[in-house]
Amino acid sequence: MRKCSLDSLNAVFAKIAEAAELYLPVNCTDGSAAFSKWEEGKEWSNNLNTVKSPKEFFFPQTEDLVAFKTSGKNIEIIDTRKEREDFVVFGVRACDVKAFEVLDNVFLLKEPYDSYYTNRREHGVIISVACNRPADTCFCKTFGIDPADPQGDISVWKTADSLYWQANTERGAALLEKIADLTEDCDTAAVDAEKEKITKIMSKLPLANLTTEGWGAGKTQELFDSPIWAEMSEACLGCGTCTFVCPTCQCYDIKDFNTGKGVVRFRCWDSCMYSDFTKMSAGQPRLSQKERFRQRFMHKLVYYPENNNGLFSCVGCGRCVAKCPISMNIAKVMKKIGGKENE
Amino acid sequence: MQAITREQLINKAVALLADGTVKYVLGWKKGEFDYDITPAVFETAEELNADFVWNDFCGANFSKYLVAKTRKLDGKILVFLKPCDTYSFNQLLTEHRFDRDKVYAVGIPCNGMADIAKVKEVCGDGISSIATEGDALAVTTIYDDEPVKVAVESVLAERCLNCKSKKHVAYDELMGEDGDTLDSNRFDEVAKLEAMTPDERFAFWQNELSRCIRCNACRDVCPACTCEKCVFDNPTSGVENKAPANSFEEKMFHIIRAFHVAGRCTDCGECSRVCPQNIPLHLLNRKFIKDINEFYGEYQAGAEVGSRAPLVNYTTEDLEPGEVFDRRDTNA
Ligand code: SF4
Ligand code: SF4
Ligand code: SF4
Ligand code: SF4
Ligand code: SF4
Numbered sequence: 001m002r003k004c005s006l007d008s009l010n011a012v013f014a015k016i017a018e019a020a021e022l023y024l025p026v027n028c029t030d031g032s033a034a035f036s037k038w039e040e041g042k043e044w045s046n047n048l049n050t051v052k053s054p055k056e057f058f059f060p061q062t063e064d065l066v067a068f069k070t071s072g073k074n075i076e077i078i079d080t081r082k083e084r085e086d087f088v089v090f091g092v093r094a095c096d097v098k099a100f101e102v103l104d105n106v107f108l109l110k111e112p113y114d115s116y117y118t119n120r121r122e123h124g125v126i127i128s129v130a131c132n133r134p135a136d137t138c139f140c141k142t143f144g145i146d147p148a149d150p151q152g153d154i155s156v157w158k159t160a161d162s163l164y165w166q167a168n169t170e171r172g173a174a175l176l177e178k179i180a181d182l183t184e185d186c187d188t189a190a191v192d193a194e195k196e197k198i199t200k201i202m203s204k205l206p207l208a209n210l211t212t213e214g215w216g217a218g219k220t221q222e223l224f225d226s227p228i229w230a231e232m233s234e235a236c237l238g239c240g241t242c243t244f245v246c247p248t249c250q251c252y253d254i255k256d257f258n259t260g261k262g263v264v265r266f267r268c269w270d271s272c273m274y275s276d277f278t279k280m281s282a283g284q285p286r287l288s289q290k291e292r293f294r295q296r297f298m299h300k301l302v303y304y305p306e307n308n309n310g311l312f313s314c315v316g317c318g319r320c321v322a323k324c325p326i327s328m329n330i331a332k333v334m335k336k337i338g339g340k341e342n343e
Numbered sequence: 344m345q346a347i348t349r350e351q352l353i354n355k356a357v358a359l360l361a362d363g364t365v366k367y368v369l370g371w372k373k374g375e376f377d378y379d380i381t382p383a384v385f386e387t388a389e390e391l392n393a394d395f396v397w398n399d400f401c402g403a404n405f406s407k408y409l410v411a412k413t414r415k416l417d418g419k420i421l422v423f424l425k426p427c428d429t430y431s432f433n434q435l436l437t438e439h440r441f442d443r444d445k446v447y448a449v450g451i452p453c454n455g456m457a458d459i460a461k462v463k464e465v466c467g468d469g470i471s472s473i474a475t476e477g478d479a480l481a482v483t484t485i486y487d488d489e490p491v492k493v494a495v496e497s498v499l500a501e502r503c504l505n506c507k508s509k510k511h512v513a514y515d516e517l518m519g520e521d522g523d524t525l526d527s528n529r530f531d532e533v534a535k536l537e538a539m540t541p542d543e544r545f546a547f548w549q550n551e552l553s554r555c556i557r558c559n560a561c562r563d564v565c566p567a568c569t570c571e572k573c574v575f576d577n578p579t580s581g582v583e584n585k586a587p588a589n590s591f592e593e594k595m596f597h598i599i600r601a602f603h604v605a606g607r608c609t610d611c612g613e614c615s616r617v618c619p620q621n622i623p624l625h626l627l628n629r630k631f632i633k634d635i636n637e638f639y640g641e642y643q644a645g646a647e648v649g650s651r652a653p654l655v656n657y658t659t660e661d662l663e664p665g666e667v668f669d670r671r672d673t674n675a
Binding site (some may be wrong): 028029030031032034048051052062063133134135136137190201205206209220231235237238239240241244245253254268269270272275276321323325326327328329331332336 | 349374375376379380381382383384403407413427467469470471484485486550551554555556558559562563576578583585616617619620621622662
């Protein structure tokens with residue numbers, strides 16, 4: 001394990017940025033945090049997490065797939081893909097690191113892999129950071145994620161005056177090598193103490209006892225026709241905030257943009273909360289908001305685990321809990337429709 | 344603290360259910376925490392007693408829900424309206440968006456609603472409970488031994504700091520005292536934007552809108568946005584964009600939306616309240632309101648049912664485009 005003082009953090013960031021583009025959570029003018037490219041003068045945000053999740057580094061909200069240019073009767077097909085430069089994302093929380101695994105299962109399931117996603121995934125190094133101050137909306141523990149022990153290529157712990165670094169992968173070790181001059185070897189005592197503190201906090205959180213009981217693979221028959229969906233979805237605006245802030249939501253639409261001289265085919269995030277989601281020539285399979293609402297939670301808690309060896313596709317980051325305009329969310333749904341244990 | 348208590352509202356609702364005046368109650372339902380309140384339909388006294396809440400976090404404006412609920416439910420609906428909500432209510436009636444006969448509106452006074460984001464700025468994250476103590480909130484977090492006291496006044500939502508009216512402009516019945524329209528400072532921020540150079544103003548909006556994730560919450564909550572099919576969702580409209588192709592399109596969404604609601608926006612503030620990215624959307628709409636006031640004389644959308652909004656009401660006194668242009672020059 002390596003260690004550096006918080007005072008030297010700027011020098012460490014500068015050193016990393018020499019090797020690759022460095023992104024980290026930075027405060028916006030409204031006080032919320034967003035990932036931003038590091039440059040001299042930019043400071044690591046004190047906020048627990050960013051509003052938009054880091055999934056954007058691998059699965060951006062919009063990206064061009066291919067372009068077409070027409071001249072006369074000819075259509076030229078332009079491959080717009082470019083090799084991604086190496087980049088480093090610092091300050092990813094344990095929940096969001098786990099979310100990358102959820103996305104990998106979709107985009108890297110089997111060949112042909114999604115080349116756009118692969119390109120970014122291959123060039124990104126993830127530096128996670130343990131959560132000193134989890135929020136009331138956090139429930140990562142429900143899904144077996146430990147914010148005291150975040151994964152990723154490198155894990156980082158912050159104490160009052162220092163930052164502790166631990167490489168988990170070869171890529172991570174190579175990066176730590178680059179900042180070796182600015183860090184020193186240390187034992188794990190301080191980190192162990194920090195872990196213990198975090199574990200204690202986790203047990204005090206309001207959602208500490210939320211369980212996945214009643215959910216998971218094989219529950220479709222039992223839960224699909226629950227009369228409670230109607231009640232839970234009653235006030236849903238169908239806005240899509242929950243899906244767009246979610247680190248694991250993976251649905252996208254492919255669209256053509258008319259540039260006047262040709263067409264750019266791009267993909268963009270889609271939301272099962274939207275009225276035209278998966279609309280086909282025969283129409284929209286989910287006719288009312290109740291059905292769209294149900295899709296979101298059934299996907300996270302039943303369908304996805306069914307197809308992915310029981311892995312849930314919610315990581316308990318709490319973003320949808322904090323941001324839904326009507327305060328309806330997955331935690332409420334899990335309690336109300338799921339098992340008796342949550343009562 | 345609110346002037347009317349939760350118990351008074353429940354008693355009122357129970358009585359109206361019991362005597363058959365209404366069959367449903369549109370109200371605020373308690374959540375996981377003390378601040379995450381959800382609009383809900385209640386049908387029985389039991390449901391109301393168990394889950395109905397009325398506290399300093401009941402920001403949601405129910406007016407727009409009436410559009411869907413009056414179509415769906417087969418009986419009269421009791422709706423509780425704060426003063427600002429009554430303007431949206433009237434505006435929707437002006438636009439014939441719901442059947443007035445299917446609604447029983449009870450006006451309730453409001454002392455302003457707290458913004459949980461502001462509370463968290465003071466107390467930090469990790470809130471385990473919030474209790475109302477007079478004019479303060481006692482916020483207990485898992486990080487502090489003692490509850491932190493926060494004056495409600497210091498954490499009021501932006502729209503409540505600039506409340507335009509404590510007067511109800513629509514109701515069947517009123518609970519508590521009615522207030523007056525207020526001299527609010529709601530155009531001060533707009534005036535600041537007007538005083539900027541065009542470049543500064545562009546930079547201001549560029550910065551704010553760059554955070555937009557295009558979740559559409561602002562549109563979906565807006566009581567003026569009740570089109571059956573929004574142009575932005577309509578694949579045949581030519582401007583449909585689920586996601587913006589570029590930053591120009593992103594701004595277009597907001598500007599087009601502001602134009603679409605100009606003269607109909609009552610300044611209820613729901614858009615800014617729900618925006619997950621804290622974008623001050625109300626400033627766009629207030630700019631239109633301020634301009635309309637200055638060009639055509641004071642006009643408040645929703646102040647009464649059936650008024651003809653200046654933008655759809657031609658008179659020979661209307662100012663000429665040139666005058667607008669001259670005015671812009673002196674403002675720039
Ligand atoms: S659950 Fe909430 S955030 Fe999600 S679509 Fe419905 S209203 Fe929007
Ligand atoms: S469903 Fe909600 S809590 Fe779960 S990962 Fe998505 S945003 Fe986070
Ligand atoms: S179906 Fe819905 S919940 Fe599932 S990934 Fe897609 S948008 Fe998210
Ligand atoms: S959900 Fe867990 S990992 Fe994510 S920010 Fe909260 S405490 Fe950290
Ligand atoms: S609510 Fe905010 S983030 Fe969502 S579309 Fe509107 S302005 Fe953008």
